Amino acid sequence: MKKSLAFFLALFIFAGCLPSHAAGLVWNPEDGVILSGNPDSKKIALTFDDGPHPSKTDKILDLLAEYQIHATFFVIGQNVAAYPEVVRREIKEGHEIGNHTYSHKSLYRCQKETVEKEIISTEEILIDKTGCVPRVFRPPEGAYTCDILDVAGRMNYDVILWTIDTRDWAKASTDQIVSTVLKKVKNGSIILMHDFTVSGTHTLDALKILIPKLLDMGYEFVTVSELIQ
Numbered sequence: 001m002k003k004s005l006a007f008f009l010a011l012f013i014f015a016g017c018l019p020s021h022a023a024g025l026v027w028n029p030e031d032g033v034i035l036s037g038n039p040d041s042k043k044i045a046l047t048f049d050d051g052p053h054p055s056k057t058d059k060i061l062d063l064l065a066e067y068q069i070h071a072t073f074f075v076i077g078q079n080v081a082a083y084p085e086v087v088r089r090e091i092k093e094g095h096e097i098g099n100h101t102y103s104h105k106s107l108y109r110c111q112k113e114t115v116e117k118e119i120i121s122t123e124e125i126l127i128d129k130t131g132c133v134p135r136v137f138r139p140p141e142g143a144y145t146c147d148i149l150d151v152a153g154r155m156n157y158d159v160i161l162w163t164i165d166t167r168d169w170a171k172a173s174t175d176q177i178v179s180t181v182l183k184k185v186k187n188g189s190i191i192l193m194h195d196f197t198v199s200g201t202h203t204l205d206a207l208k209i210l211i212p213k214l215l216d217m218g219y220e221f222v223t224v225s226e227l228i229q
């Protein structure tokens, strides 16, 4: 997946159209690319990409329900088509749904028309199957171009990246995920995790340790939209 590599490559190539990143800012509503929320508030957001999945997502939802906390799920349109009942559960239990494209294409390699199609068809399937209209978008691999920002902006999306990459997608161990988050967490953190990957993750086990720990540290878990209000 090489998310980090693609992310920094994209930043390097397109730095000219991304003054917020060039300046090192983490919150710039003008271009809509968001890496974190308000640093003055002890709120953080868990985000889960690449679902829904009928069993793996459900286990994460069970855990979040146990602690009565809400997260944001950046769903893939074709998975929504296959498992709409999981997304309906996410919505019913107060979680936020984000758009993560229809087929998880590397959008930065795509023509603008493909970018539009990937975002629109995900929105359409979400509306059709759940009635939800997503307002946050995360490009696959966190890689983006001016075209992607333009399309997402015109469709009224905030483009959400992350503050902390847990590398659960790269099969980071439970201990590695826990220590990465505890080392880097700060007010306004957006934490990147996955509710589904083909090769499996230690995300659920890490969450069982992290959630009570972060609550003890005084953090409040909110959705991304609540975090960036």
Ligand SMILES: [Zn+2]
Pocket (backbone or CB within 6 Å): 049, 050, 100, 104, 140, 141
């Ligand atoms: Zn993804």
